[in-house]
Amino acid sequence: MRGILAVLLTGVALSLCLVLPALGGAPAGPTNEDCLGCHADKGLAKEVKGKKVSLYADETVLKASAHGPLACTDCHADIKEVPHPEKLAPVSCLNCHPDAADTVAKSVHGRKDGPQLDCQSCHGAHGVRRAAQLGTAPCETCHQSEVRGWQASVHGQAVAHGVKEAAHCSDCHGSTHRLASQKDPGAPTSRVKMAETCGRCHADRALIEKRKIPIPQAFQLYQKSVHGRAVAAGLPAATCNTCHSSHEIRRATDPQSTVNRRTIPKTCGACHAEESKVYLESIHGTAMRNGATKAPVCTDCHGEHSISGAQDPNSRVSVAQVTKTCSSCHAALEITEKYGLPENRVTSYQDSFHGLAARGGSLTAANCASCHGFHDVRLSTDPKSSIYPSNLPATCGKCHPGASENFAKGSVHVSVTQQEAPILYYVRTFYLLMIVGTIGGMAAHNGLDFLRKLRRTYRDWLVTEATEAMHDMEPEGSVLRMSLAERCQHALLASSFIVLVYTGFALKFPDTWLFAWLVALEQGSAIRGWVHRGAAVAMILACLWHLAYLPTRRGRALVADMLPRPEDVKEVWQNVGYLSGLRSDPPRFGRFSYIEKAEYWSLIWGSMVMVVTGFALWFETEAMRFLPLWTLDLATMVHYYEAWLATLAIVVWHFYMVIFNPDVYPMNWTWLTGKISTAMLRHEHPREYERLREQEEAESDSGESAEAMPGATPSGSKPA
Numbered sequence: 001m002r003g004i005l006a007v008l009l010t011g012v013a014l015s016l017c018l019v020l021p022a023l024g025g026a027p028a029g030p031t032n033e034d035c036l037g038c039h040a041d042k043g044l045a046k047e048v049k050g051k052k053v054s055l056y057a058d059e060t061v062l063k064a065s066a067h068g069p070l071a072c073t074d075c076h077a078d079i080k081e082v083p084h085p086e087k088l089a090p091v092s093c094l095n096c097h098p099d100a101a102d103t104v105a106k107s108v109h110g111r112k113d114g115p116q117l118d119c120q121s122c123h124g125a126h127g128v129r130r131a132a133q134l135g136t137a138p139c140e141t142c143h144q145s146e147v148r149g150w151q152a153s154v155h156g157q158a159v160a161h162g163v164k165e166a167a168h169c170s171d172c173h174g175s176t177h178r179l180a181s182q183k184d185p186g187a188p189t190s191r192v193k194m195a196e197t198c199g200r201c202h203a204d205r206a207l208i209e210k211r212k213i214p215i216p217q218a219f220q221l222y223q224k225s226v227h228g229r230a231v232a233a234g235l236p237a238a239t240c241n242t243c244h245s246s247h248e249i250r251r252a253t254d255p256q257s258t259v260n261r262r263t264i265p266k267t268c269g270a271c272h273a274e275e276s277k278v279y280l281e282s283i284h285g286t287a288m289r290n291g292a293t294k295a296p297v298c299t300d301c302h303g304e305h306s307i308s309g310a311q312d313p314n315s316r317v318s319v320a321q322v323t324k325t326c327s328s329c330h331a332a333l334e335i336t337e338k339y340g341l342p343e344n345r346v347t348s349y350q351d352s353f354h355g356l357a358a359r360g361g362s363l364t365a366a367n368c369a370s371c372h373g374f375h376d377v378r379l380s381t382d383p384k385s386s387i388y389p390s391n392l393p394a395t396c397g398k399c400h401p402g403a404s405e406n407f408a409k410g411s412v413h414v415s416v417t418q419q420e421a422p423i424l425y426y427v428r429t430f431y432l433l434m435i436v437g438t439i440g441g442m443a444a445h446n447g448l449d450f451l452r453k454l455r456r457t458y459r460d461w462l463v464t465e466a467t468e469a470m471h472d473m474e475p476e477g478s479v480l481r482m483s484l485a486e487r488c489q490h491a492l493l494a495s496s497f498i499v500l501v502y503t504g505f506a507l508k509f510p511d512t513w514l515f516a517w518l519v520a521l522e523q524g525s526a527i528r529g530w531v532h533r534g535a536a537v538a539m540i541l542a543c544l545w546h547l548a549y550l551p552t553r554r555g556r557a558l559v560a561d562m563l564p565r566p567e568d569v570k571e572v573w574q575n576v577g578y579l580s581g582l583r584s585d586p587p588r589f590g591r592f593s594y595i596e597k598a599e600y601w602s603l604i605w606g607s608m609v610m611v612v613t614g615f616a617l618w619f620e621t622e623a624m625r626f627l628p629l630w631t632l633d634l635a636t637m638v639h640y641y642e643a644w645l646a647t648l649a650i651v652v653w654h655f656y657m658v659i660f661n662p663d664v665y666p667m668n669w670t671w672l673t674g675k676i677s678t679a680m681l682r683h684e685h686p687r688e689y690e691r692l693r694e695q696e697e698a699e700s701d702s703g704e705s706a707e708a709m710p711g712a713t714p715s716g717s718k719p720a
Contacts, residue, residue, distance in 0.1 A: 030082040032062075035072040037082070046086075061127040093119045103177040108184075117142075122176070131176055139169050149248030165207055172197055189246075191231060194239040195222055221305035226312070243267055259304075261297050262288070268298045278375040283382075287339075294335050301325055317374070319363045323349065326368040348413040353617060353636050359510045361522040362529070364399075371395055371412070387412070400621040410629030416637075423630070424637055431641035435648065442653040448579035453662040478675040479692065485549055486558075487674050492542040493603075494671075499535035501647050503528050508640065536614055543607050561591040562601070568594040590687040599654060606646050613639040 038044060039057040046053055062068060073079050078089045094101045101119075104110040109117040122138035123129070140147040150156045150169070158166035173179055173189055180187035188197040199219035201207055208216045222228045222240070230237035243259055250257035258267045265285065269276025279285045279298070287295035301317055308315035316325045323346075329335050331346040349355040349368070357365035371387055378385035386395045392408040400407070411420065418425045482490070506515035506528050518528055549555045572594050574587035587593075592600075613635040616623045620632055658668040663680070670676050682689040 029071075029073045029080055030084075032059075032072050034082045035079075057126050065124075065126060065128045066130050067126075067128050091120075091125075100177050103175075107177060107179045108181045109179055131170075136169060146247045149245070153247060153249040154251055155249060163211070165201070165211065167201060171201075189241075191236070191239050192234070194241055195219065195228060195231065198240045215305065218305045225303075225305060225307045226309045227307060238271060242271070259299075261293065264297045264299055275375050282373075282375060282377045283379055284377055292339065294329070294338065296329060300329070317369070319367060320358075320361075322369050323355075323358060323367045342413070342415075344415050345413050348415060352412075352414070353620070353632070356507045357529070359507075361510065361519045362526055364526070366399055370399070400624070402621060402625065404625050406624045406626070406628050408629070410633070412629070414630075414633050421630070421633070424633060427634065427637055428641065431638075431645065435641065435645050438645065439648045439652055442649065445576075445579070446652065446656045448576070450656075450660075450662065452579045452581075457662060478677050479681055480674055481670045481676040481681075482674040483554060484674065486554075487671060489542055489546050489549065490671055492538060492545070496535045496538035496542060497646075497650070500532060500539060501643065503532035503535065504643050505647075507532070533618060536611075536618075539607070540611060543611075562597055564597055564601070568597060588686045589684065590691070591685060593685070595653075595657065599649075602646075602649065606642060609638060609642050610646075613642070 036057065036059055039055055040059060042054075042056045044055040046055060057072075067075070075091045076084075076088060077095070078084075097119075104119070109122075121141070122134070136147045136150065147169075151160070155167045159168065170176055174187070180190075182189040182191075184190055185192050187193060202213065202215075203219040205216070207213070223232075227237045227239070231239055245258045248256075250260075252259045252261075254260060255262065257263065265276050265279055265288070276298075280289065284296050288297060303316050308318075310317050310319075312318055313320055315321060327346045330341065333343070335341065336343045350359060354366040358367055373386050376384075376386075378388075380387045380389075382388060383390075385391065389408045393403045393405055396403040396407040414421055414424065416424045416428055502515075503518075506518050509515060510519045522528055550559055571587040571589065574583060575594075577583040578586045616627075616632065616635040617639060623635075624632065658664065658671065659666065661668070663683070678689070681692075
């Protein structure tokens with residue numbers, strides 16, 4: 001009740017203040033009509049410091065202004081009568097707006113080191129309007145070029161078309177009375193606050209969707225960029241207005257925009273002058289200046305708002321990503337066709353030693369920029385180019401110290417065609433035919449063998465409950481097939497071969513699920529490469545061990561029995577006839593059949609080829625001192641296709657014989673035990689079985705020990 005009574009009394013007092021003067025007669029001072037008696041004259045003026053100043057006051061403007069209800073003497077308080085003294089005290093807005101005046105005094109417009117504008121400079125003298133009605137007119141008085149730029153900008157154009165959300169001066173610069181210099185760290189337009197100021201609109205999801213702003217994540221991307229992080233850390237770096245300009249912000253499609261493709265090098269060059277100069281002289285910059293609209297500019301390689309430093313693994317120009325960035329143009333059919341660029345540059349790099357290593361996660365392998373440069377990319381015919389023939393030794397020497405002129409002898413981006421690289425073309429054709437013919441023949445051979453044994457097993461199952469199968473279990477005992485040294489050599493060879501195959505194909509196919517974990521594990525540390533080389537050393541040691549073993553008594557016998565003989569050819573036709581059902585009896589093999597001989601000598605030849613080509617690739621710098629560049633490409637090709645041939649031969653041929661062969665499935669355990677049952681020996685190698693039996697009988701007659709004879713060490717029951 002007390003509050004209500006106070007409000008009523010206040011209302012009555014105010015009413016009396018308004019009514020009593022009217023009831024009491026004439027006002028204490030001159031009225032507006034009195035003032036306009038003189039100031040309605042448009043020609044009324046006075047001279048101030050040699051300058052003519054108008055004293056005209058438009059009654060219509062006065063009544064329409066925010067001060068319309070006020071009397072002239074409310075502002076010109078020292079006028080007590082008409083006519084008034086010629087010299088009057090300056091009008092002070094402090095009488096009614098003390099708070100605003102204090103705020104303005106602290107702003108850039110009120111500080112002593114600033115322009116020190118008075119209220120009338122922005123609000124006007126008589127036609128005072130509210131801030132919402134002022135628009136950009138007050139700002140244009142002093143900032144004409146800035147306002148004109150804003151009017152031509154995407155923001156100004158939006159305002160002109162009635163878009164209420166479009167940014168005005170105060171939306172960016174802050175409250176009218178609190179305007180701060182952009183040098184003030186707390187100002188909305190300062191370097192530190194600029195992105196946040198732009199983000200008030202450009203990070204507003206609702207506004208972005210409503211106005212269909214084309215880059216919805218611009219603010220968030222900038223915050224994570226190298227520029228955004230630097231600004232946040234207080235370092236000098238580009239902000240929104242550095243690239244887009246402060247007032248005349250235009251769409252990227254506008255030729256006058258600072259972010260138009262043609263002007264981007266100049267915009268970036270404001271901070272990166274040296275890089276911009278080099279770029280403009282490059283093949284990319286020259287093409288862009290000559291009207292090639294698809295020629296890459298700064299943002300095509302570095303990105304726009306999400307620019308990251310080259311040391312950032314996720315950067316488009318980092319060691320891990322730069323080739324992918326270059327591929328976006330050089331692997332695009334639209335661009336290569338339009339500008340007549342070679343189509344195979346990306347694929348030829350990816351298939352090269354460098355490309356395979358880079359795809360496998362190596363951060364030291366050469367990428368596009370390693371050879372062509374970053375900004376100063378030039379044609380190979382340009383003497384200033386890093387890939388000009390006479391400059392190649394220096395370019396390659398960055399990674400290969402001591403690189404000779406041989407590095408320039410041959411094509412870097414090899415296109416394996418009959419015209420461009422005939423040697424590589426014919427070698428590849430040879431290997432492809434070899435792989436198809438050899439592996440196809442092996443598969444057909446094993447297929448016939450499997451079907452024959454399947455029919456035999458089915459027939460024997462019908463005849464007897466249990467066949468006298470050849471599964472290494474016969475009471476007659478067993479014979480030593482592989483000595484301990486031979487088994488150890490085989491184990492070392494087999495384990496190193498498996499590791500070599502896996503780590504080798506991981507280099508060629510790093511993106512497949514089978515090898516992805518190894519690539520992820522590496523993270524640029526070249527684990528795969530060192531494991532591969534370690535396995536290669538182990539395989540070489542196994543080969544050297546075998547060579548050292550051959551001069552022994554058993555080794556000499558092994559070589560003698562492994563030598564190809566004319567009867568091997570005869571046994572091939574006999575076996576094919578038997579497996580095909582054209583013969584009733586299989587061939588009578590000796591200690592080693594043509595199958596095992598082919599495996600052994602193929603292993604010898606394949607190991608030599610892989611060692612030679614592998615060392616050439618491992619020590620490429622040393623190799624290139626004596627050999628031309630194309631030989632390294634040849635070594636890469638031979639190494640790759642020889643690996644395929646060896647791997648498929650092991651899987652299709654050897655694994656069938658020792659695992660999937662119905663006679664030994666699930667495993668021929670000889671490689672572990674070293675022994676073969678006499679039944680299996682009699683079945684698979686009848687001539688060897690008979691030789692050992694005759695030898696044993698002869699030894700029995702002479703009293704010699706059977707264990708002294710190579711290839712025959714019976715155990716268990718007496719030998720057959």
